[in-house]
Amino acid sequence: MIDTHSHIDAEEFNDDREDVILRAKAAGVEKIFLPNINPQSLPQIEQLCSRHPGYLYPMIGLHPEDANPEQTDIEAFMQEMEERLQQAHQFVAIGEVGLDYYWDTTYRDLQLEVFERQVEWAAKFGLPLMIHSRSSHEDIVRIIGRHYDKGLSGVFHCFAGSREEAQQLLQFPDFMLGIGGVLTFKKSDLPEVLSTTVPLSRIVLETDAPYLAPVPKRGKRNEPSFVAYTLARLAQVYDVTPEEVEDITNANVAKIFKKL
DSSP: OOOOOOTSSSSTTTTTHHHHHHHHHHHHHOOEEOOOOOTTHHHHHHHHHSTTTTTTTOOOOOOOOOOOOOTTHHHHHHHHHHHHHOOOOOOOOOOEEEOOOOSSOTTTHHHHHHHHHHHHHHHHHTTEEEEESEEEEEEHHHHHHHHHHTTTOOHHHHHOOHHHHHHHHHTTTTTTEEOOOGSSSSSHHHHHHHHHOOOOOOOOEEEOBSSSTTEEESSOOOGGGGHHHHHHHHHHHSSSSHHEEEEEHHHHHHHOOTOO
């Protein structure tokens, strides 16, 4: 199993981070990918990954909720990231990037500008995108569609949308849908959406730890070892063995994250 999206650098793990990593290994998690969100998180992610080479893998990006000039010197960080990408680096993706209009649209235009610049980096530097989308599906599809022929690839992180939204995202063959704990929720429509619309060949596993813990851990802090519950539910949804889910999703990761 590979957890393609986990924020184990977050403060929620300050007391037991190394134990969390050990539990992930014991559960059969082979790799964990760490998305960056802002200037403050990047040094922590790099230090953590350097302590666990070949197991933890860093991304670089500016999260849409942090594309806020009141809390981030956006231009300075954008320049720093681009300079880092021009040098030898260990980043496996541009992420976590995207658009989020759920809470506030004050900086909607700035989010769009920041996202599009990072999409252009993905094309320029040959890295996949780790895309966050909340209440912004149409703009995400429009921007990826505009740049897709430049060789874009990536993951639409934390997918929990409708059949129609899934079909729109699947039109980009080099993108996967990131599936996590929401799949296991009792009232989730995601099992039906996936079984009727999305082939297993277009799915990667994720946790989004510490958020969205799967059943039976719902309401607790999520962690990478819990990705096993999502894998088990996927096996039920597609009526295949857990081993088949693991083999296919691992192959999907290899297809997208080519620096591995």
